[in-house]
Amino acid sequence: MRSNRAMARAGVSMAATLPMLAGALALGIPAAHAADGPARDTLAGTRPAWATTKADKGATANSARVAARVYLAGRDASGLAAYAKAVSDPSSPQYGKYLSAAQVQARFGATKGQVDAVKSWLASAGLTVTEVTQHYVAVSGDVSAAEKAFGTQLHNYAKGAKTYRAPTRTASVPAALDGAVLTVTGLDNAPHTASHQDELPPPDAVFKNAGPFSSYYGSNTAGSLPSAFGQKIPYAVKGYTGKQLRSAYGAGTYTGKGVRVAITDAYASPTIAADAAAYAKKNGDAGWKHGQLKQALPDAYTNTEECGAAGWYGEETLDVEAVHAVAPAADVTYVGAASCNDSDLLDSLAKVVDNHLADIVSNSWGDIEANETPDIQAAYDQVFQLGAVQGIGFYFSSGDNGDEVAHTGTKQVDTPANSAWVTAVGGTSLAVGKGDTYLWETGWGTEKANLSADGKSWTGFPGAFTSGAGGGTSKTVAEPFYQKGVVPNSLAKANSAAGNRVVPDISAIADPNTGFLVGQTQTFPDGSQQYSEYRIGGTSLAAPVIAAVQALSQEARGGHAIGFANPAIYAKAGSKAYHDVTDDPTGSGLAVARVDYANSVDATDGLLTSVRVLGQDSSLKAVKGYDDVTGVGSPANGYVQSYRRH
DSSP states (O other): OOOSOOOBBOOOOOOOOOOGGGGHTTTTTOOOOBBBBEEEEOOOOOTTTTTTTTTEEEOOOSSSSEEEEEEOOOSSSHHHHHHHHHHOOOOSSSTTTTOHHHHHHHHOOOOHHHHHHHHHHHHHTTOEEEESSSSSEEEEHHHHHHHHHHHHHHEEEEEEEEEEEEEEOOOEGGGGGGGOOOEEEEESSSSOOOOBOOOOOOBBBBOOSSSSSSSSTTSBOTSSSBBBBBBBBBBSSBBOOOHHHHTTTTOOTTTOOTTTEEEEEEEETTTHHHHHHHHHHHHHOOOOOOOOEEOOOOOOOOHHHHHTTHHHHEEEHHHHHHHHSSSTTTEEEEEEEESSSSHHHHHHHHHHHTTTTOOOEOOEEEEEEGGGHHHHHHHHHHHHHHTTTOEEEEEEEEOBBBBBBHSSOOOOEEETTOTSEEEEEEEEEEEEGGGOOEEEEEEOEEEEBOTTSHHHHBTTOOOOOEOOOOOOOEEEEEOGGGTTTOOOOHHSSSOOOOEEEEEOOEEEEEEGGOOOOEEEEEOOSSSSSSEEEEOOOOOHHHHHHHHHHHOOOHTTTTOOOSOOOOOHHTTTTTTEEOOOOSSSSSSSSOOEEEEEEETTTTTGGGGEEEEESSSOOOOOOOSEEEEEEEETTTOOOHHHHHTTTO
């Protein structure tokens, strides 16, 4: 099961983000609209790079329908970015001086006059306004109306084996709107996904782990299996529990009491409350109190088949149970998106911000940077900034495919983890020993070799790369101020002499072979739906673990919100607040033995035995100091306490 879900894109370009926006986006400031004649302002980044003359298949039929969102810049976009930076920077006199949601809207939101002007302009072009929120005006209409409104032609373009609609030139808006428009999305439709009301499907088919297991790292040696690195190796753990993770990351007596954590994913597991309660009871976590777990869900769901809705149930289950395991007294609100499309995921994030549902937001989803476009990136960054000025911090998993070369053929990072306004969470392999003692961590990167037919060796040891923590240097986002002086120039300037954003910022347990035990209702082969438990990992685990650790830290500082945490995280770089995670910390090579059911549920169809080598993350390396696998490191015993206010 993939634990780091990729977003399906609806009406969003699959092209790389335009470099011209990189600097502005990294600072959180929408790029200035360049003059496009005396009466129009262009919206940079709205024409996708794949819409080339060579790929042009001709004009889109005027009768074709377009659904778009016109995102509002608000009354002070540059002021919003500046204030978001100031309240997040420990060296600023405005640090921690957050605004309420109402104050944010009054100070930075769009005025009624701006909204009315945008609506009037769209209507005058022949478009129908279908929805108005604090963030955007949604419209629909035919192609000719969209072309009139946005000052561009819409053509069909070949992209791979398919054809999609896109603007022939960068979209523009009337200069008379005086900067009221941030960007527009939906003019291109690569790829198209249907939009219709769907019923949520039943849970996915069951997945269970086979044994033998270790109960803690190294507790059960695979004596009958071949050696690796010249020594017998342990079986993979059954799955760590909250008690072990709390000890490893220095929770102490803190529980997250009084702190609110939100989790965003797509859809909603119909059995989450029962599963979370059963898991807590079976694994020694504190029981859920009445009202401690809440859900904020959309009125209807869409694209359930295209997005694989049932697969998201496991993601939600992992996130909810991991947060509660590490911060058992924190209040948790699950905010489900109507689909896995950017527009719906943006709506779920905006719901958290507009209603200040939490101070800490865990997000275990993402896509590759090449699939992000400046229009969508600007919309995401605006929401992150609006959260920052309220004291809300967003934590995003960095990805599960290492440098992405094996997955996409191109070295790149994931998004939205690449945003300069979020905390990107990388992954480790974690060894917790007897008595819940922290032993070591490596950067998460796995190579796999199967047991030979005669059972005497590992075929092709150490094997092929299978998965690892996402990381590396962005090609589109400029280096943020908080990374300067901490991130080595060899990483920051890998793609630009001016420097770029490097991912991740911090890290925690992610390796499925040293993973976390979860409990979820699944569909068994006989059609029944039953609660069962299995081990899981991915940076989809790391993100909620770090979110939970941040909840402990917020409690330690008297409940005062941490907000956008990156400036504070980097200010502690190199201190005892972190485990400085490196590959091969024992110096002898690390591996575990793993036995899996061939059919994922029982031994009927046989067992598959393999060795999983740890600390081999594609081209990425965990080294002393900052690195692009684990960031500044993972939380150590002094991390939570470092947030205490003196």
